Amino acid sequence: MNIVLGVSGSIAAYRAADLARELMRAGHTVRVCLTDAAQNFVSTVLFETLTGQPCLVDTFQEPIPGRMAHIDWARQADAIVIAPATANTINKIAQGIGDNMLTTLMLVTTKPVLIAPAMNPNMYLDDTVQASISLLKSRGVEFIEPTEGDVACGEHGQGKLASIPAIVAATQELLTSSDLLSGVRVLITSGPTQEPIDAVRYISNRSSGKMGAAVAKAALRLGATVTVVSGPQDAPLPLGATVVPVRTAAEMHGEVLSLAPDFDWIIGVAAVADYHVENPDPGKMRRNPDGIQLSLAPNPDIIADAARANPKATVIGFAAEPSQDPSIAQEKISRKGLFAIAANDISNSEIGFSSDNNRLNLIFADGSSVDSGVHSKFQVATWLLREIRARL
Numbered sequence: 001m002n003i004v005l006g007v008s009g010s011i012a013a014y015r016a017a018d019l020a021r022e023l024m025r026a027g028h029t030v031r032v033c034l035t036d037a038a039q040n041f042v043s044t045v046l047f048e049t050l051t052g053q054p055c056l057v058d059t060f061q062e063p064i065p066g067r068m069a070h071i072d073w074a075r076q077a078d079a080i081v082i083a084p085a086t087a088n089t090i091n092k093i094a095q096g097i098g099d100n101m102l103t104t105l106m107l108v109t110t111k112p113v114l115i116a117p118a119m120n121p122n123m124y125l126d127d128t129v130q131a132s133i134s135l136l137k138s139r140g141v142e143f144i145e146p147t148e149g150d151v152a153c154g155e156h157g158q159g160k161l162a163s164i165p166a167i168v169a170a171t172q173e174l175l176t177s178s179d180l181l182s183g184v185r186v187l188i189t190s191g192p193t194q195e196p197i198d199a200v201r202y203i204s205n206r207s208s209g210k211m212g213a214a215v216a217k218a219a220l221r222l223g224a225t226v227t228v229v230s231g232p233q234d235a236p237l238p239l240g241a242t243v244v245p246v247r248t249a250a251e252m253h254g255e256v257l258s259l260a261p262d263f264d265w266i267i268g269v270a271a272v273a274d275y276h277v278e279n280p281d282p283g284k285m286r287r288n289p290d291g292i293q294l295s296l297a298p299n300p301d302i303i304a305d306a307a308r309a310n311p312k313a314t315v316i317g318f319a320a321e322p323s324q325d326p327s328i329a330q331e332k333i334s335r336k337g338l339f340a341i342a343a344n345d346i347s348n349s350e351i352g353f354s355s356d357n358n359r360l361n362l363i364f365a366d367g368s369s370v371d372s373g374v375h376s377k378f379q380v381a382t383w384l385l386r387e388i389r390a391r392l
């Protein structure tokens with residue numbers, strides 16, 4: 001595998017030489033990217049000699065003329081490991097600043113990233129650093145925590161770079177997990193649907209599409225091939241997923257049923273309207289001082305029909321449940337032919353809908369269930385996919 005090793009300006013930078021060697025010993029090709037500050041501690045010559053690969057510092061350094069190295073390296077990498085990562089570099093990456101080769105590369109990459117911080121214990125506990133770490137974790141970046149001990153400045157506390165074997169093991173895990181769903185074709189429905197009342201008005205719901213986008217991103221990260229049938233949602237869908245845009249539940253139903261036979265997993269995250277307006281007005285309805293009556297007809301059950309259309313598929317339904325009663329979910333599982341139901345507790349205002357966090361109770365046909373705890377939607381999505389994989 002190809003690993004880009006980022007080294008920033010920490011006193012622990014010298015330990016990156018050992019890390020590069022150990023990663024190579026584990027069979028990987030390692031290319032090192034230094035920050036300017038790192039060059040005060042270690043040199044490009046050291047890493048070029050150890051790895052046999054060019055070592056980059058400046059964004060405008062182009063080992064192959066005409067090929068933008070920051071794009072090239074990001075494309076070719078299977079994973080990026082930043083060790084040691086300074087407070088400054090962590091904060092910059094969290095804010096999307098790209099002012100050197102390493103931070104610019106981080107803006108380009110879609111690959112798994114592992115960050116190993118090393119710094120003075122007060123720096124590590126600094127609010128901005130902790131906020132940046134939380135933000136990056138919520139976007140799917142993995143961290144290996146610094147250990148506690150005597151640090152170079154003479155203080156004692158948490159800030160020492162994790163051990164080299166621990167960083168190598170975490171890198172291996174990062175690379176393995178990126179293969180977990182390799183060869184698995186995953187079909188996801190996402191977002192709300194819109195049911196027209198007339199040419200300008202519709203009935204919809206509060207779904208932002210963030211959870212569907214998170215499941216798509218997590219599935220891609222775990223190596224799956226991903227197609228998303230998406231209602232009109234605010235949350236952007238990840239690059240790498242095939243997106244089939246739809247508006248109404250009927251359109252979503254049609255697309256999902258024609259795609260279903262070609263997929264291994266079908267995950268219904270979309271908040272599909274239960275009803276549509278019968279005979280919507282093709283023009284704009286006039287204001288009626290007496291009020292109007294809308295006649296609503298039921299929409300098809302997309303996830304149940306998908307399970308019927310492809311009985312071999314592993315089908316997971318999402319349910320926004322005001323109650324946590326597992327018997328309701330169990331009844332739905334058997335009626336719809338599902339593998340499991342991921343129940344959101346919509347009575348908790350801190351999670352679900354447009355929130356960045358979620359908590360799922362994953363309920364299986366035999367009545368057993370597992371709880372994700374409250375995490376970012378990306379982390380919960382990764383947890384969900386791993387749980388399903390482990391049960392198959």
Ligand SMILES: Cc1cc2nc3c(=O)[nH]c(=O)nc-3n(C[C@H](O)[C@H](O)[C@H](O)COP(=O)(O)O)c2cc1C
Binds near residue numbers: 009035087089120
């Ligand atoms: C001797 C010395 C050791 C340093 N060690 C660390 C460190 O371990 N962690 C850290 O976050 N910053 C450390 N710094 C401060 C960083 O080098 C400084 O914030 C720099 O701007 C980081 O740049 P970079 O993130 O682009 O590498 C150290 C500075 C000096 C002078």
